[in-house]
Amino acid sequence: MKNFTLLIAATMLFTVVKTNAQEDLTQECTIKYNLFKGDFNSKKYDDAYANWTFLIDKCPDLSVNIYKFGSTLAEDVKKDPALAKKVYEQRLQYYPNDNPAKVHSDYADYLAKNNLSSDQEIFDILQKAYKISPKDMSVKNIYKYFQGVTDKFKDSDPKRVFDTYDDVIESIGEKLDDYTSKINELTKDSTKVLDERQKKLLYAYQVNSGALGQIEGGLDDMISTIATCERLIPLYTRDFETYKTDATWLRRAVSRMFNKGCQEDPLFETLAKAYAEATPTPDSYTFYAGILDKNGDAAGANAMRKKAFDLETDPLKKAKYKLNAAEQAKSRGQLANARALAREALNYNPNYGKAYLLIGRLYQSSVNECGSNEFEKRMVYAAALRQAQKAAAVDPSIGSSAARYIASYKANLPDKKTIFTYGAKEGDLYSIKCWIGETVTITSSGK
DSSP states (O other): OHHHHHHHHHHHHHHHHHHHHHHHHHHHHHHHHHHHHHHHHTTOHHHHHHHHHHHHHHOTTSOTHHHHHHHHIIIIISOOHHHHHHHHHHHHHHOTTSSHHHHHHHHHHHHHHTTOSOHHHHHHHHHHHHHHOGGGSOHHHHHHHHHHHHHHHTTTOHHHHHHHHHHHHHHHHHHHHHHHHHHHHHHSOTTOOOOHHHHHHHHHHHHHHHHHHHHHHHHHHHHHTTOOHHHHHHHHHHHHHHHTTOHHHHHHHHHHHHHTTOTTSHHHHHHHHHHHHHOOOHHHHHHHHHHHHHTTOHHHHHHHHHHHHHHOOOHHHHHHHHHHHHHHHHHTTOHHHHHHHHHHHHHHOTTOHHHHHHHHHHHHTTTTTTOSSHHHHHHHHHHHHHHHHHHHHHOGGGHHHHHHHHHHHHHTSOOHHHHHHTTOOTTSEEEOOTTTOOEEEOOOOOO
């Protein structure tokens, strides 16, 4: 009995000592954390580091700031790869729900930049980030992840490549629309003078939009080699019975076939009809209107487009539907109508660079029809150039694409000899004949 009493007393004493020790540690953690945070914010990094090493070992779940601030100490101040890895790994362990996609993305960046992991290990981390939230990944890592998916599965599983592309592009599209709305709001009144804060915001939106546009263009270039009609048609034919009521699959299939110019294949009509039946939305109606047009039902097509347009309330989406209709008109050779529709798109989104680029392409396609000699034909490129320059000026998201068109159109302007031969002079105005009907300034290609 005496031994039992001693055992109980010893246990109680141990519990008291342990509790007191925990309370002391908690108090010490709080004190050191406050010192660490104050020193870090004052950029006294050496002082901050001394308390931080205690925190990351003894108080790892006290605050996520231990890792947010600690990454700077490990990576930039101490430049210690092993310590930096520990920061990322413990943050993911103790704060798995605090912006995990971005943390994984940043971790992959750090490992790649410092050659600390294999390509496969980095890809696996990016895949974790992607599965959590693609929109929270860096632009560079979205591209890198898609490159990895393409390299691994382009032959064995092209559907996975296409699905990944669609997920990423839709995420980028949401971000671009958000920036476009903000840019439109700041620039809608040309007479308004922006204050310094608004100027900084506009600049940030334009820079971010441009970066996203570049990644979008890079992804398009990457997938263009495998997303051919020859590959798409058998794939979608095979999968149609499985997904013929799946609105998301149908939307993506119809959009990809449309964008790759596969509308002439009977499968496109099958997909467009199924899409309209599966989900009666403005988007599905717009594609189905193209089918009605193709089959000679112009009245039905116009009614369908009006129905789609009236259902939509978002001006950015209205602009996209108008541009979609313009693209369809172009494919039918209705160039003037296509331009009119593209201009309507600009009424809903004045900064819609793709609409200007389409008008430029319409002009380029009419070079031979709108001139009877070399000078007149080459002056059509001046009208196309003006549209591409407008696109570049208003829409940073298509900057790289617009730059390619600008370079191409400039190279095709008349040279100085051609201008002289036809009795013209640089700087004079010239009216382009045929349906274009625009007046441009005579400019040479520089040659």
